[in-house]
Amino acid sequence: MKLTDISNDVNEWFGGTGPAADVVISSRIRLARNLAGYKFLPRCSDHEKAEILEKLKSVLMSLDLGEKVFYLSVDQAPLLDRNFLVERHLISRNHAYGKGPRGAVIAQREFFTAMINEEDHLRLQVLRGGLQLAACFEQVNRIDDMIEQHIEYAFSPMYGYLTACPTNLGTGIRVSVMLHLPALKMTSQIEKFLNAARDLGLAVRGLFGEGTEATGDFYQLSNQVTLGISEREMVEQFEKNIIPEIVEYEHEARRKLLRTDSNMLDDKISRAMALLKSAHLISSQEALLLLSHLRLGINMREHMGASTPGIDSIYSLGAGRPDESATVSIRTINRLFMLTLPAHLQINYGKALEPSDRDALRAKILRSTFGHPS
Amino acid sequence: MFCQACKKNEATIHLTEISDGNRLEMHLCQDCAVEQGITAKSQMSLNELLSSLLAAAPSDEEIRGQSGADMVCPNCGETLDQFRKDALLGCPNDYQVFEKVLAPLIQKAHEGATAHKGKVPARAPADTVKQNRMLALKHELAEAVKAEDYETAAALRDKINQLER
Numbered sequence A: 001m002k003l004t005d006i007s008n009d010v011n012e013w014f015g016g017t018g019p020a021a022d023v024v025i026s027s028r029i030r031l032a033r034n035l036a037g038y039k040f041l042p043r044c045s046d047h048e049k050a051e052i053l054e055k056l057k058s059v060l061m062s063l064d065l066g067e068k069v070f071y072l073s074v075d076q077a078p079l080l081d082r083n084f085l086v087e088r089h090l091i092s093r094n095h096a097y098g099k100g101p102r103g104a105v106i107a108q109r110e111f112f113t114a115m116i117n118e119e120d121h122l123r124l125q126v127l128r129g130g131l132q133l134a135a136c137f138e139q140v141n142r143i144d145d146m147i148e149q150h151i152e153y154a155f156s157p158m159y160g161y162l163t164a165c166p167t168n169l170g171t172g173i174r175v176s177v178m179l180h181l182p183a184l185k186m187t188s189q190i191e192k193f194l195n196a197a198r199d200l201g202l203a204v205r206g207l208f209g210e211g212t213e214a215t216g217d218f219y220q221l222s223n224q225v226t227l228g229i230s231e232r233e234m235v236e237q238f239e240k241n242i243i244p245e246i247v248e249y250e251h252e253a254r255r256k257l258l259r260t261d262s263n264m265l266d267d268k269i270s271r272a273m274a275l276l277k278s279a280h281l282i283s284s285q286e287a288l289l290l291l292s293h294l295r296l297g298i299n300m301r302e303h304m305g306a307s308t309p310g311i312d313s314i315y316s317l318g319a320g321r322p323d324e325s326a327t328v329s330i331r332t333i334n335r336l337f338m339l340t341l342p343a344h345l346q347i348n349y350g351k352a353l354e355p356s357d358r359d360a361l362r363a364k365i366l367r368s369t370f371g372h373p374s
Numbered sequence B: 001m002f003c004q005a006c007k008k009n010e011a012t013i014h015l016t017e018i019s020d021g022n023r024l025e026m027h028l029c030q031d032c033a034v035e036q037g038i039t040a041k042s043q044m045s046l047n048e049l050l051s052s053l054l055a056a057a058p059s060d061e062e063i064r065g066q067s068g069a070d071m072v073c074p075n076c077g078e079t080l081d082q083f084r085k086d087a088l089l090g091c092p093n094d095y096q097v098f099e100k101v102l103a104p105l106i107q108k109a110h111e112g113a114t115a116h117k118g119k120v121p122a123r124a125p126a127d128t129v130k131q132n133r134m135l136a137l138k139h140e141l142a143e144a145v146k147a148e149d150y151e152t153a154a155a156l157r158d159k160i161n162q163l164e165r
Helices: A046-062 A079-087 A133-148 A182-186 A190-199 A231-260 A262-278 A284-304 A309-315 A330-339 A342-349 A355-370 B030-035 B046-056 B060-067 B080-086 B099-109 B125-146 B150-164
Strands: A024-033 A069-073 A103-107 A112-116 A122-129 A173-180 A202-205 A218-223 B013-019 B022-028
Touching: A024 A133, A024 A231, A046 A069, A046 A103, A046 A112, A079 A342, A112 A133, A122 A133, A133 A173, A133 A231, A173 A231, A173 A284, A182 A190, A182 A231, A182 A262, A182 A284, A190 A202, A190 A231, A218 A231, A231 A262, A231 A284, A262 A284, A262 A309, A262 A355, A284 A309, A284 A330, A284 A355, A330 A342, A330 A355, A342 A355, B022 B030, B125 B150
Parallel strands: none
Antiparallel strands: A024 A122, A024 A173, A069 A103, A103 A112, A112 A122, A173 A218, A202 A218, B013 B022
């Protein structure tokens, strides 16, 4: 399978569907595992890493997941390919820029990835659109069981699944959601929310993980504690209590925008459209932010029936144009979001580009959707 | 106490700035604090917490003094100093070797938890002993090869193959 087979569109979990999809973009569950009888990864020699890689690769590729999977040798992949996978959330930045023999087994539909030799020998992840943590867990858990029929995990009754870093001990589970919180930002409540989340012991990070800022009003929320609680309990806490409350905060902020700040909302949406229609150079950061404003407008219409001059004008885009696919929807927005990211741009263009050329190409793609094709 | 800026809301954020021996106190409400761009100190990540706890833990010297033995893992050769450098362990056995130092760290990092309460692998790991034996043999094998003691190495390799069966 070639990367260009998937590079021209969004994957399923980024299509804008799923429970609470107007706030919860996606759900993800990750399990960290290590093989018994081997050193932890950071202390392994390249030779040992290669041995672990071979072992896990052959087990993973032999599983019957009911899906087509492909294997990518991450240490041998060109930088652009690795960045592309990070952009699609298929591998972590850590994995892309790591050292030594390492690989990834990826489902063609992109809902499942197994990273081999990231910080632990094996990291399994399942992704779904909207708030679907329980479903993610059942799936990744099943895959974990299948793998375990062929190999032995490092495990102690006292400390659970053993990991290279004690912070991942026990369940080795990372429960996370990607949230879109533009209204909390616009009503200056985002700091309050971030502090509340941190007080609950949750980690809050930007779009692409640790160390990234909150680009495009996206925030990734996840657990920090992995020991002393069962996987199902953790998933349930998130799915039934924590996330629904946050969704409600964002909804309330959106309602507030309509009640008292609709001018500000319309202003942000209109400026976004004006720029997207006419800019000739646009950075990734700026594009993501502008698209975020449009996404807010569309979600407010679809989920709250909101109608303001600004929101209405989004829907008149593409009206009367012969090209039906120009009608703007969440899927369109998400697709543009993905395709205008740096590595996506270059993979689809066919070769590496300088930043200024990327900014021009990005602007061109956006103009052709929102403005007059030119 | 009322907010110093808007004088309307209750002050919930209290800042003390000390510079050049001068002490400046500010009392603001949530909204004015945001307006002035004052944000609460960003959360310490779990890894940073672990590193700072490690720095506070007794050094190898002190531990040696207490127990009279160097803390080195016989399976992989990891020492406490190595762990302190990047907060990463060498092999599963380290959790037993460094138990005394790790237990309080783990408890702090996981909000008081001390034992695993979740999923257990289907394959009963009564083989923890076997796992560790395997690792120890592999380590010995590497040492023997380094020392060019090929006879011992061959014997060890046979033992490993037997265990793997």
